[in-house]
Amino acid sequence: QVQLVESGGGVVQPGRSLRLSCAASGFTFSSYVMHWVRQAPGKGLVWVAVISYDGSNKYYADSVKGRSTISRDNSKNTLYLQMNSLRVEDTAVYYCARETGIAAAGSRYFDLWGRGTLVTVSS
Amino acid sequence: DIQMTQSPSSLSASVGDRVTITCRASQSISSYLNWYQQKPGKAPNLLIYGASSLQSGVPSRFSGSGSGTDFTLTISSLQPEDFATYYCQQSYSTPRTFGQGTKLEIK
Numbered sequence: 001q002v003q004l005v006e007s008g009g010g011v012v013q014p015g016r017s018l019r020l021s022c023a024a025s026g027f028t029f030s031s032y033v034m035h036w037v038r039q040a041p042g043k044g045l046v047w048v049a050v051i052s053y054d055g056s057n058k059y060y061a062d063s064v065k066g067r068s069t070i071s072r073d074n075s076k077n078t079l080y081l082q083m084n085s086l087r088v089e090d091t092a093v094y095y096c097a098r099e100t101g102i103a104a105a106g107s108r109y110f111d112l113w114g115r116g117t118l119v120t121v122s123s
Numbered sequence: 124d125i126q127m128t129q130s131p132s133s134l135s136a137s138v139g140d141r142v143t144i145t146c147r148a149s150q151s152i153s154s155y156l157n158w159y160q161q162k163p164g165k166a167p168n169l170l171i172y173g174a175s176s177l178q179s180g181v182p183s184r185f186s187g188s189g190s191g192t193d194f195t196l197t198i199s200s201l202q203p204e205d206f207a208t209y210y211c212q213q214s215y216s217t218p219r220t221f222g223q224g225t226k227l228e229i230k
Binding site for chain 1: 153154155157159161165166167168169172173174176178210212214217218219220221222223224
């Protein structure tokens with residue numbers, strides 16, 4: 001079954017750390033660029049970070065840059081997001097998403113999403 | 124960063140109505156524009172990619188058009204299951220920015 005399953009969310013105090021995981025199954029994980037997207041309660045979708053197929057290239061939203069690290073273990077078919085120095089405004093559902101498409105054909109898109117994991121930052 | 128602006132932010136419509144949602148990019152993004160549908164408590168679901176290509180399994184009442192900076196999502200005849208929030212997203216560059224969303228409600 002082709003799916004992504006996030007885990008690792010929970011309630012954490014401001015300033016603490018959390019590592020999110022995204023387990024992939026049913027497809028060749030190492031062939032895909034992977035993203036994290038978050039959604040604060042009642043708000044819209046916000047892109048967080050991206051990692052290339054082999055993990056050699058990573059980019060972050062300004063809101064998490066310097067505090068978060070995206071990584072992947074292709075041998076374990078798992079994507080990670082290490083989040084440090086958490087802030088109240090990091091409270092959100094975090095989704096991992098698979099990017100598919102052919103850039104040369106003018107299409108790149110997120111065709112597979114996990115169900116999300118909720119991170120609540122509160123004292 | 125490329126900014127994506129959707130309009131309207133919310134919309135009330137009836138079953139059977141034709142509905143159009145617009146999305147404008149702050150600079151040209153060619154056809155690197157995607158549309159997603161999200162229902163409460165669920166992950167987003169891809170509807171349209173490359174501005175006008177219908178994702179497999181998505182009903183044909185959904186269609187997309189546009190290129191450059193201006194894009195539209197059209198639902199030709201609203202069905203009860205279409206009441207949800209819709210997001211556009213540019214995939215021309217990183218960060219892959221989303222519009223703020225359009226909430227489609229039942230009139």
